[in-house]
Amino acid sequence: NAGVMQNPRHLVRRRGQEARLRCSPVKGHSHVYWYRQLPEEGLKFMVYLQKENIIDESGMPKERFSAEFPKEGPSILRIQQVVRGDSAAYFCASSPRADSREQYFGPGTRLTVT
Amino acid sequence: KQEVTQIPAALSVPEGENLVLNCSFTDSAIYNLQWFRQDPGKGLTSLLLIQSSQREQTSGRLNASLDKSSGRSTLYIAASQPGDSATYLCAVERSNDYKLSFGAGTTVTVRA
Numbered sequence: 001n002a003g004v005m006q007n008p009r010h011l012v013r014r015r016g017q018e019a020r021l022r023c024s025p026v027k028g029h030s031h032v033y034w035y036r037q038l039p040e041e042g043l044k045f046m047v048y049l050q051k052e053n054i055i056d057e058s059g060m061p062k063e064r065f066s067a068e069f070p071k072e073g074p075s076i077l078r079i080q081q082v083v084r085g086d087s088a089a090y091f092c093a094s095s096p097r098a099d100s101r102e103q104y105f106g107p108g109t110r111l112t113v114t
Numbered sequence: 115k116q117e118v119t120q121i122p123a124a125l126s127v128p129e130g131e132n133l134v135l136n137c138s139f140t141d142s143a144i145y146n147l148q149w150f151r152q153d154p155g156k157g158l159t160s161l162l163l164i165q166s167s168q169r170e171q172t173s174g175r176l177n178a179s180l181d182k183s184s185g186r187s188t189l190y191i192a193a194s195q196p197g198d199s200a201t202y203l204c205a206v207e208r209s210n211d212y213k214l215s216f217g218a219g220t221t222v223t224v225r226a
Binding site for chain 1: 155159163205
């Protein structure tokens, strides 16, 4: 009974490169959320997706960041042209349906931009 | 905008002592409140979820209360153990929203 899977667990990118973070939700869950935890700060919501739809991206930076949750495969958070300030832990969570909103979190991807 | 505050930011107690962690939130129109545990460099483990219609939830040595009208929740951990050392996060989901608003956490150290 696998929980939320995220990979890679650690990612190092040089400034200007692209970072792709993957999240496989709990089997049967169709709702995915991404959160970011900056050093010494709390977790902040980024985006909420259902299969093939972005429901709420109010926490996403307007530039360089994008997210998708295709019909098949994991959810992807993409950061283009990374900068040092993007260094953080990125957590994915999933829930089974809209009326069961307990969120189950993955282990996170720790992105370091050098 | 929902603001979530956790006090204290850090807590150190001897083994066996009871722990009391506080969480306050500014918007009482919540759907639920969750308490999580986060170990250094690790993900979040859900401890307890309290629906807005509930006043408390219990799991083993953990008990969480919710007073929605005053915007407060308290997590009690009885008879603390060194293995309880971690950061405890409180998160609130608003009624008209799906996103969780997190507090900054309380870092607990239980001394053997």
